[in-house]
Every structure is written in C-alpha cells, then in structure tokens.
Amino acid sequence: MKFILQLAMKNLSRYKRRTIITSVAIAFGLMMFIIVDSILRGAQVESVRNLRWYETASLRIYDSNYWEEHYFLPLESSIKQPDKVMDIVKAEGLTATERTTFAADMILYSKDFGEDGNMSVKITAIDPSTDFDVYRYPDTLIDGRFLEPGENDGIVIGSWFAEDIGAKVGYWVTFITQGNGGFYEAFDMQIVGIVNCPNPNVNRTLIMMDKSAADSYLGMDGAVTSIDIVLDEKANLNQSAADLQAKLDQAGLSNLQVLTWRDLAQDYIAMVEAKQGGSSMILFLVFIIAAVGVSNTMLMAMYERMRELGMMRAMGMRDRDILFSFLFEAGGIGMIGATVGIALGCLVNIYLVNSGINVGFMFRDMDIGFRIQSIMRGAWSLPTILKAFFSGILLSMVVALFPIRRALKLDIPTCLHHQ
Amino acid sequence: MSKKILTLLFALILLILPSTLFAITAEEIVKSMDALATYDTSYSTGSIQTTDRFGTKESTFKAWTKGTSESLIEFTSTAERGQKILRTKGSLYLYYPDAEELIRLQGAALRQSVLGSDLSYEDMTEEKTTLNDYTVTLDGSEVYNGHDCYILTLTAKTRQVAYPIQKVWVDKETYVTWKGEYSTSQGRLLKNMEVLSVMQVADRTIPKETKIDDAMKQDSSTMMTFDTLQINVSLDANLFSLENLTW
Numbered sequence: 152m153k154f155i156l157q158l159a160m161k162n163l164s165r166y167k168r169r170t171i172i173t174s175v176a177i178a179f180g181l182m183m184f185i186i187v188d189s190i191l192r193g194a195q196v197e198s199v200r201n202l203r204w205y206e207t208a209s210l211r212i213y214d215s216n217y218w219e220e221h222y223f224l225p226l227e228s229s230i231k232q233p234d235k236v237m238d239i240v241k242a243e244g245l246t247a248t249e250r251t252t253f254a255a256d257m258i259l260y261s262k263d264f265g266e267d268g269n270m271s272v273k274i275t276a277i278d279p280s281t282d283f284d285v286y287r288y289p290d291t292l293i294d295g296r297f298l299e300p301g302e303n304d305g306i307v308i309g310s311w312f313a314e315d316i317g318a319k320v321g322y323w324v325t326f327i328t329q330g331n332g333g334f335y336e337a338f339d340m341q342i343v344g345i346v347n348c349p350n351p352n353v354n355r356t357l358i359m360m361d362k363s364a365a366d367s368y369l370g371m372d373g374a375v376t377s378i379d380i381v382l383d384e385k386a387n388l389n390q391s392a393a394d395l396q397a398k399l400d401q402a403g404l405s406n407l408q409v410l411t412w413r414d415l416a417q418d419y420i421a422m423v424e425a426k427q428g429g430s431s432m433i434l435f436l437v438f439i440i441a442a443v444g445v446s447n448t449m450l451m452a453m454y455e456r457m458r459e460l461g462m463m464r465a466m467g468m469r470d471r472d473i474l475f476s477f478l479f480e481a482g483g484i485g486m487i488g489a490t491v492g493i494a495l496g497c498l499v500n501i502y503l504v505n506s507g508i509n510v511g512f513m514f515r516d517m518d519i520g521f522r523i524q525s526i527m528r529g530a531w532s533l534p535t536i537l538k539a540f541f542s543g544i545l546l547s548m549v550v551a552l553f554p555i556r557r558a559l560k561l562d563i564p565t566c567l568h569h570q
Numbered sequence: 571m572s573k574k575i576l577t578l579l580f581a582l583i584l585l586i587l588p589s590t591l592f593a594i595t596a597e598e599i600v601k602s603m604d605a606l607a608t609y610d611t612s613y614s615t616g617s618i619q620t621t622d623r624f625g626t627k628e629s630t631f632k633a634w635t636k637g638t639s640e641s642l643i644e645f646t647s648t649a650e651r652g653q654k655i656l657r658t659k660g661s662l663y664l665y666y667p668d669a670e671e672l673i674r675l676q677g678a679a680l681r682q683s684v685l686g687s688d689l690s691y692e693d694m695t696e697e698k699t700t701l702n703d704y705t706v707t708l709d710g711s712e713v714y715n716g717h718d719c720y721i722l723t724l725t726a727k728t729r730q731v732a733y734p735i736q737k738v739w740v741d742k743e744t745y746v747t748w749k750g751e752y753s754t755s756q757g758r759l760l761k762n763m764e765v766l767s768v769m770q771v772a773d774r775t776i777p778k779e780t781k782i783d784d785a786m787k788q789d790s791s792t793m794m795t796f797d798t799l800q801i802n803v804s805l806d807a808n809l810f811s812l813e814n815l816t817w
Contacts, residue, residue, distance in 0.1 A: 223675070258786050267788040327760065327786055332729025337758045337786065370729050 155472055159479035163487075169452060170484055176444030177488025177547065178495060181539045184437045185496030189503055189529035194521045195423060196530050199412075201350040201522040202419060204287040207412040209382035210245075210392055212236060212399070215408045217376065224254045224273065226331040229374040230407060236378050239398050245382070245391075248281040249375040251365050255328035257358075263322040270316075274306075274326065274358045276365030285381040288346055295320035295344035303364045305343035309357030311515070313345045320345060330369040338368050350522045351514055388413070422520035438546065445488075446550035449481055453554040454569070460558055461566025470559045477555045478548050485547025489540045496539070503529030596708035599720050600700050602745040603738075604638075606774055609801040611636050616796040617647075618685065623789045629685050638699050640810040650685060656815050662691055665815045672816055689782060689792055690732070700724065703731045714739045714748050726755070733760065744768070744775035759785040771799050 163170050203209055213221075216228040230236060233249050240247040257272045279298045283289050288297070298305055308318060318324075320342055327337045340360060348354040366373065382391055388411045396409045413420055453460070463473055511525030558566070617630045629647040643655045652667035664673045675691055684691055700706070704724035712721055719739040726734040734755035739748045750763035766779040776799055782792045808814050 256786070269787055325786065329732070330729060333732060334726060334729045334734050335732055335752075335754055335760055337754050337756075337760065 152475075155476045156479055158476050159483060162476070162480045163483045166452070169448060170487065173445055173448040173484045173547075174488035174491060176440075176448070177485055177543050178492035180437050180440055180444070181489055181492030181543050182496040182499065184539050185493065185535060186499055186503070186529070187433055187437065188532060188535045189496075189500050190508075190527060191426075192532055192535075193503065193507075193528045193530035194523055197528060198419065198423075198522040201524075202416050203381075203412050205348050205350040205353045206522065207415040208285050208379035209386070209388065209412055210380040210395065211410050211412075211415055212240075212378040212380070212395075212407050213376070213410060215406050218408065218410065218414075224252055224376070226251075226253055226329075226369060226371065226376065229331070229371065229376045230378060231374045232404070233373065233375045233378060235402070236399070236404065236407065239402055239404075240378065240380060240395070243395060243398060245380050245395070246284045247378050247380040248285045249278050249362060249378055250282070251276040251362055251369070251371060251374075251376045253328055253365070253369060253376070255326040258325040258327065259316060260323065260325075263319075263324075264317055272326075272358055273356060274328075274360055274365070276360050276362040278362045285379050288348070291346040291348050293345055293347045295342070297344055298359060298361050300361065301363050302343075302361045303367075304338070304340050305361065306340045307344040307346055307357075307359045308342055309354035310345050310347040311351070311354045312356055312358070313342075315355075318342055318345075328369070331371050331374070334370070336368050347524075349524045351518070351524045352522060354524060355518075419520060419522065426520070438542070442546055442550050445481070445484070445547045446553070448484075449477075449547075449551040450554040453477070453558045457558060457561075457566050457569035461561075461563050461569070464563050464566065474555055474559060478551060481547045481551030482544050485544040488547070489543030492543060493536055493540055497536070500529050500531065504531060594720075596706040596720075596722055597701060599708070599722060599740055599745070600704075600706050600724070603740055603747060604700050606745045606776070608638050609635060611803050611805050612799060612801045613803045613805070614796050614799040615646075616794065616798075618689065619793040619795070620685065621789075621791050621793075622787075627685075634805055634809055636805060636810060642810055642815075645685070654815055655684070655691060656810060656812070658810055663812065663815060664691075670816070672812065689794070703728055704736070709737075711742070712739065717746075717748050718742045719748055741775075746775050746777060761785055766793075769796070769799070771801055774801070 212230065214228040214230055217225060220228060229251070237247060237249065252273060252275050255272055255274055256269050259266075259268045259270075261267045277298065279300045279302075293310055295307070298307055306324075313319070322342045323339055324342070325337055325339050327335065330336050346354075346357065348357060362375065365371065380395075382388065392409045392411050399405065399407050399409070460473060464470070505528075507526040507528035509525055510523070510527045514521075514524060561569075612633075612635045614633045615631070616633070617628050619626060619628045629645055629650055631643050631645050631647075633641065633643045635641040639657070639659045641655075641657045645651065645653045652665075654663075654665040656663045656665070662675045664675060665671070666673075704726055706722055706724050709721040709723055712719055717739075719741055722736075722738050722740060724736040724738065733752040735753040735757060737751040737753070739750070740746070741748055746765060746768055747763075748765050750761075751759055752761040752763070753759050762783040762785055764781045765777040766781055767777075768775050769778040770776075776796070778796050780794045782794065784790050806814075
C-alpha cells in the first residue's frame with residue numbers, strides 16, 4: 152500500500168500542469184461553495200437579528216383574538232390591563248414595552264410635499280421611556296430627534312419611507328383613522344425625526360408616535376395592542392414563552408397569548424424555508440461544476456496514460472493496485488484543490504464577515520424577504536468548511552472511479568497499442 | 571282693564587300654542603328620516619361614479635335590503651362583475667368571484683374605500699337606527715337649494731359609530747336629507763354629502779343622485795345614483811346568508 156501511495160504522489164508531481172488545472176477547478180468550486188453558504192447563512196443571521204431588534208422583539212403578548220385578525224390591526228382585541236401584564240413580565244425578570252399598532256390614512260399636503268395625496272399606513276404608538284429597552288432604535292436616528300413621552304403631535308418615520316414621500320423633519324401630515332369602537336378620528340402630526348432602520352421592511356413603512364397620544368385619539372382607555380419583550384440572544388425562546396404563558400394563566404389572564412418572533416415572522420420563516428431548497432440547488436450546481444471538471448480531467452489522464460497502464464499490467468501489477476493508485480492520485484488532486492479552495496474561501500469570507508457587500512442599491516426597491524437593508528455580511532460555519540474539505544477529496548475519488556474501471560476492462564494489448 | 575289684559579293674554583296663548591303643541595321634536599325628525607330610508611325589503615339598481623385626479627370611473631350595482639341591518643350589494647359592471655358586499659347584523663363580508671374568496675371585514679378595514687370611491691364599506695351598508703347611537707338637537711331652519719329644511723346636529727352616544735358628529739339638513743315636508751356634514755368629535759369635517767335629485771317611490775321621496783366628497787382628499791368626489799328602486803318586494807329567505815354570497 153505504501154508503494155501505491157508513493158506512486159500516486161509521484162504521479163501527482165510528474166503531471167504538474169494537469170494536477171494544477173484540476174486542483175484549480177476543485178478549488179474554485181469549493182471556494183464558491185463556502186462563499187455562497189456564508190452569504191446565505193449571514194443573511195439569515197442578520198435577518199433574524201434585525202427582526203428581533205426592530206420588528207418583532209423576542210416575544211409578544213396579544214389578546215388571544217388579536218392574532219387571528221392581525222392583518223386588520225383590530226383595536227377591539229387589545230390588552231385591557233397592560234399594567235398588570237407588565238408587572239407579571241417584570242416579576243419574571245424580563246424587559247418589556249407597551250405598543251399600540253393601528254391603521255390609518257395619511258394625508259399629505261402640497262404646502263410641504265409639493266402635491267396633495269393620501270395613502271394607507273400602519274402607525275406604531277410606542278412608549279418612548281421603555282421602547283428603547285426592547286428595540287434598538289437609538290443608533291438609527293439620522294435627522295431630527297426621537298419622540299418625547301407624552302408628545303401629542305410628533306411622529307418619527309423611516310428614512311426610506313421619508314425618501315419615497317419626499318418628507319423632511321418639520322413637515323406636517325394628517326392621519327384619519329378609526330378609534331376603538333369604530334369612530335373616525337383625524338389628527339395633525341409633525342415629523343420630528345427620521346430613522347434609518349437596518350430592517351428594510353420597517354424602514355420602508357415605519358411611522359412611530361407616542362402611545363399616550365394614540366390612547367387619547369383612539370379612545371383606548373389605557374389598553375394597548377401588544378406588549379413586546381426582549382430576551383437574551385441565547386435564551387430558550389419556546390421555554391420562555393411557555394413559562395410566561397403559564398404565569399399569565401395563573402394570574403387569570405388566559406385571554407392573552409404569548410407568541411415568539413418565529414410565530415410573528417411567519418412570512419420570513421416561510422421565505423427562508425422556500426429559499427432553503429433554492430440554496431441547496433445552487434450548492435449542488437457548484438458541486439456538479441467541480442465534479443464535471445475533475446471527471447473530465449481524470450478521463451483525459453486515463454487515456455493519456457493508457458499505454459503506461461497496459462505496461463504496468465503486463466509487468467504483473469494487479470488491477471486492484473492500479474485502481475487504488477489512480478484513486479489516491481485523484482484524492483490527492485482533490486485534497487490540494489480542497490485545501491486551496493478552503494483557504495481562498497476563508498480569505499474571501501474574512502472580508503465578507505467583517506465588511507460585507509453593499510447590496511443597498513438592489514434591496515432599495517425590491518423586497519426579497521431578507522431583513523437586510525444594505526450590507527450583506529457572511530457568517531462562519533466550521534461544518535461547511537469541513538464538509539467542503541472532505542467532499543472535495545471524496546468527490547474527486549468517486550468521479551475518477553468510472554474512467555479507471557473502464558480502462559481496466561480493456562485487455563493489455565489494446566492498452567499498449569492505445570494512441 | 572283686567573278684561574283687556576285677560577283678552578290679550580288669551581290671544582297671546584292662542585298664538586304661541588300651535589308652535590308649542592304641534593312643534594316637531596328633533597327625535598321625531600330623525601325617526602321620520604330613518605323611516606324614509608328603511609324598508610321592510612327593497613331591491614334597487616344604480617351606479618357609483620368616482621371622480622379623482624386620474625379621471626372618472628363608473629361601477630354599476632344591484633342591491634337588496636331587509637329591515638335596518640341586512641343588505642347585499644352585487645356589482646354588475648364588467649371590471650367588478652360578481653363582487654358582493656353582504657352586511658348582516660354586526661358583520662360585513664366581501665366576496666370576490668375570481669378568487670372565490672370570502673373576506674370578513676372588521677375594524678379599520680371597514681374604512682377602506684369601496685372601489686376607490688369616497689364611500690367606505692361602512693357608509694354603504696350603514697344601519698339606519700340613528701336614535702340608538704346619537705343624541706340629536708334641532709339647531710334651527712334654513713332654506714337649502716330651495717328646500718325648507720330643519721338643521722339637526724347628531725352627536726354620537728357611543729364609540730361604535732363612524733361619525734361622532736353629523737350635521738344634516740332635512741326637508742320639512744319630505745324628510746329627505748338634502749345635505750350632510752360628517753365630522754370627528756373635535757368637529758373636523760371628514761365628509762360632505764349632498765342630494766342632487768330625488769324620485770318618488772310609492773308615497774316616499776327617495777334620493778336619486780347623491781354626491782359625496784371626502785373633505786380630507788382634494789379633487790375627489792363620488793356620485794351615487796339609483797336608477798330603479800322597488801320597495802316591499804318579496805325576497806328569498808336565504809338571500810342574506812353566506813351560502814348565497816358564494817354562489
């Protein structure tokens with residue numbers, strides 16, 4: 152076996168050009184595999200982070216009738232005793248904030264916006280004194296200021312939304328909405344701040360106002376539509392939700408339900424699951440490209456060395472040993488390619504993880520489901536690197552098997568007379 | 571002297587008496603208004619013409635009503651053919667035949683405009699039980715477009731109604747509401763309504779052409795026209811059911 156291994160290594164160095172070309176094909180394929188996997192993995196990690204930081208928090212408490220009708224943002228199904236719920240949440244050592252979300256028509260005036268217009272919007276009423284404990288908006292302000300507690304006529308909007316409607320700090324808009332019960336209400340609000348939220352879905356639509364102002368306009372009588380809770384990144388999401396639900400039930404608040412961010416971001420989860428198939432297909436194609444390259448090279452190598460093969464067989468070398476010799480040679484090519492590919496992939500990945508690629512120009516006007524606004528970063532995955540390394544070697548050996556077996560089926564004179 | 575005073579007092583009482591004895595109250599006016607707009611059953615055809623800055627669009631419909639709380643509207647114009655709006659007690663449903671989809675509307679969704687008009691789903695299918703929801707005051711009289719009208723202000727008693735304040739001009743003879751202004755509780759005008767022409771159906775005077783403007787939107791108005799209206803017609807008992815809606 153030692154001789155066979157030595158022979159395989161010798162052959163690798165004898166045919167340097169072929170070894171290099173085949174290794175480069177494998178290296179390129181595996182580098183692409185690592186890069187594609189890293190980008191997709193990074194997009195998911197960043198999307199989940201931006202979902203939890205800016206859109207859903209970790210857990211959310213709703214009235215049990217709310218979720219079924221949540222597309223209509225029903226104020227009727229609100230949490231009537233938010234203080235009691237907040238006390239329970241705080242007793243559990245969790246950080247939470249109250250929010251009221253409602254639909255409205257936003258009226259724009261030509262005086263500020265150049266022309267009159269109106270559009271349907273979703274408004275999130277927040278408690279400025281506690282909201283930033285749960286959501287990470289403080290770093291996102293790019294113009295103006297944040298809301299102040301009790302502010303009656305101020306709103307903060309997302310920067311993409313502001314760009315789309317041509318809004319600036321100081322502009323006035325009017326909202327028409329239906330309050331709790333169904334009555335119409337109209338109120339004027341001034342844009343006091345613009346935030347550039349890293350979550351594009353939020354940045355495209357965000358309008359925030361003060362919760363107490365919304366309470367007064369909508370006739371909520373202290374009720375809120377949700378209580379949003381932040382958990383530690385490593386906390387067990389489902390266990391925390393189950394524990395909190397149990398506490399609420401014990402306190403006689405079984406009309407409330409606790410949902411995790413996964414329940415809330417069903418569109419994202421569905422999109423990721425759908426994309427998983429597509430991503431696997433991309434990775435499979437990368438492998439196929441590498442496999443075709445290796446297979447073709449090994450086939451050429453076999454035909455190139457047919458007379459040599461015939462001579463070895465004529466000298467009494469067993470077919471099994473010849474098979475192993477060629478297999479080890481293919482494995483060696485695979486190992487060189489895998490090592491180089493992983494090295495290159497890791498080098499590119501260092502940049503992807505630390506700096507990322509700016510895809511803002513692409514995501515600005517298109518929603519692909521990922522909660523990434525501009526910089527798409529990669530993510531490290533040791534299992535992927537190991538998978539790439541071993542697959543590179545194994546794949547090379549497997550695709551080499553067929554041409555070797557074919558050559559070994561020929562008789563010795565045919566091999567020796569092969570041109 | 572005392573005889574003269576007594577005669578004068580008697581004459582004065584005679585003068586005042588008719589106006590106090592026979593004066594109609596605001597509640598009675600509203601009851602008459604509601605009665606005019608409520609039928610045991612009705613069947614009508616008509617159109618909704620919506621004008622905005624992009625132009626004018628017309629949709630035609632057939633509508634059936636029963637009492638104060640049940641109504642069914644089916645659109646017959648090509649673009650919306652087969653779309654239906656059903657209101658039963660407390661619920662409003664939309665049916666889209668192309669998608670074979672039934673949607674129950676509630677909350678803010680009721681405020682959505684019907685086919686891009688200035689009418690909301692709620693406006694089109696509103697229950698006519700005004701005195702249950704509003705307190706009413708008679709503010710006076712005014713001749714509006716040649717019609718002698720009472721001016722009433724209706725203030726919502728509950729939060730369950732769309733317009734917290736309504737000011738209406740009601741014809742003293744026919745009880746047709748010639749004009750309406752619908753506002754928020756702070757008095758901010760949301761919608762204007764004006765009846766442009768009427769028609770006689772049985773012994774009632776019914777609005778034929780009604781113009782509705784959304785006061786918050788510029789260059790936008792909706793004209794609702796009834797071409798035919800039959801009242802107290804016999805209707806299928808199953809007409810206002812969800813089963814019928816999806817057929």
